[in-house]
Amino acid sequence: MQLFRKLIIAGSLGVLLSSGLVLTTAHADLDFRGTISGDPLDFTGETETPQFKEFKNTGVNPYNGDQEAMNKGYVIFATACSGCHGHLAEGKLGPALSDDYWTYPGNRQDKGLFETIYGGADGQMGPQQGLLEPDEILHVMSWVRGWQTEPAKTKKAVEAYEKRNG
Ligand code: HEC
Secondary structure, three states, X not given: OHHHHHHHHHHHHHHHHHHHHHHHHHHHOOOOEXXXXXXXXXXXXXXXXXXXXXXXXXXXXXXXXXXXXXXXXXXXXXXXXXXXXXXXXOOOOOOOOOOOOOOOHHHHOHHHHHHHXXXXXXXXXXXXXXXXXXXXXXXXXXXXXXXXXOHHHHHXXXXXXXXXXX
């Protein structure tokens, strides 16, 4: 009887602990919302790289300052963004992303920048959801962010691209 009781208590403790863990993981993600709409962003079906998982948790882009990631980010920027934002993000149809002025001040933080790119903004700035993987957006962001934090690395990424593509 005594032993049976102990087992029941141990068993319920186990259930409590594991459900607690599940809850902790489920609630650890930050609340991502569209920059304009304010609606929650829906990541259903997106590829979960370790970096994207970490980012959803911390709101800090793990690729920041990583030269290799910035190089890859510029390859994506050159195809998906430069047509509107200029080849050095100096601004064209869309605003410059290389200075420290942001229409949406939330873009100073990585979380806000991701929300703007993934969910889109006004007019021609359509959502990149479905066009780019979240992990690719993080790569692009590391290149864009470099203009404020590590311009030498950002320029290096452009040079590497131009060397390869002539
Ligand atoms: C078809 C043209 C077009 C493309 C392609 C495009 N953008 Fe934009 N983007 C715009 C326009 C126009 C705005 C201004 C929208 C606004 O003010 O709401 C903008 C705004 C932004 C902003 C907000 C800037 C601020 O000052 O707050 C960011 C960040 C941004 N774009 C990043 C990107 C990235 C990264 C890509 C590529 C993945 C991209 N855009 C692709 C046209 C484009």
